[in-house]
Amino acid sequence: EVQLVESGGGLVQPGGSLRLSCAASGFTFSTYSISWVRQAPGKGLEWVSYISHTSTTKYYADSVKGRFTSSRDDAKNSAFLQMNSLRDEDTAVYYCARDVGYCSGGTCYRYFQDWGQGTLVIVSS
Amino acid sequence: DIQMTQSPSTLSASVGDRVTITCRASQSISSWLAWYQQKPGKAPKLLIYEASSLESGVPSRFSGSGSGTEFTLTISSLHPDDFATYYCQQYNSYPYTFGQGTKLEI
Numbered sequence: 001e002v003q004l005v006e007s008g009g010g011l012v013q014p015g016g017s018l019r020l021s022c023a024a025s026g027f028t029f030s031t032y033s034i035s036w037v038r039q040a041p042g043k044g045l046e047w048v049s050y051i052s053h054t055s056t057t058k059y060y061a062d063s064v065k066g067r068f069t070s071s072r073d074d075a076k077n078s079a080f081l082q083m084n085s086l087r088d089e090d091t092a093v094y095y096c097a098r099d100v101g102y103c104s105g106g107t108c109y110r111y112f113q114d115w116g117q118g119t120l121v122i123v124s125s
Numbered sequence: 126d127i128q129m130t131q132s133p134s135t136l137s138a139s140v141g142d143r144v145t146i147t148c149r150a151s152q153s154i155s156s157w158l159a160w161y162q163q164k165p166g167k168a169p170k171l172l173i174y175e176a177s178s179l180e181s182g183v184p185s186r187f188s189g190s191g192s193g194t195e196f197t198l199t200i201s202s203l204h205p206d207d208f209a210t211y212y213c214q215q216y217n218s219y220p221y222t223f224g225q226g227t228k229l230e231i
Contacts (some may be wrong), residue, residue: 035221037169044212044223044224044225044226045161045163045169045212045214045223045226046223047214047220047221047222047223050219050221059219059220061220062220095168095169101216102175109157109216109217110216111159111171111174111175111214111216112159112161112169112171112214113171113174113180114171115168115169115170116168117167117168118168
């Protein structure tokens with residue numbers, strides 16, 4: 001059974017930092033890309049970042065570019081989201097998700113097949 | 126960025142009803158569209174991918190259709206467990222974007 005478990009959320013002051021973790025099990029972690037998606041309280045879903053299975057390709061939403069960094073440690077079956085310079089508007093539940101999809105001609109199309117339970121980040125003074 | 130617009134935002138229905146949710150993309154996304162169901166306090170759950178492919182384990186009362194810019198999610202006969210919020214998501218190009226959600230309520 002595929003499992004993704006996020007941790008590392010909590011209360012942080014504006015301008016502070018947090019590092020989220022996503023521990024994976026039930027599949028060959030090193031062969032899958034991972035995305036992070038967040039959901040502000042009472043709001044919809046927002047894609048935040050993507051890291052390829054080789055870590056060579058990373059994408060970020062404009063809202064977090066330059067402040068958030070994705071990484072992974074395949075030996076630990078884990079992905080991470082380093083969040084710096086946090087703002088009030090970063091308050092959300094953060095989910096990691098396993099990407100699956102289809103690649104053709106150098107372009108890949110991936111959707112989110114499995115999700116963790118989420119970890120809550122609150123940015124407030 | 127590709128904008129995704131769902132309608133309606135809220136849908137009132139009863140057990141046994143057939144319901145349809147529409148999702149429109151601001152530009153063509155071919156068939157690179159997924160639908161998710163989310164219940165309060167829970168993670169989203171994948172229902173449909175590639176516009177019309179049913180995810181394994183998802184009941185056959187759920188179906189998806191469309192291509193290009195217009196897509197629909199249909200639930201053929203509502204079960205009590207189907208009352209939730211539904212999101213479409215395009216994965217044609219980054220940044221991946223979601224619709225604003227459709228809350229299906231009794």
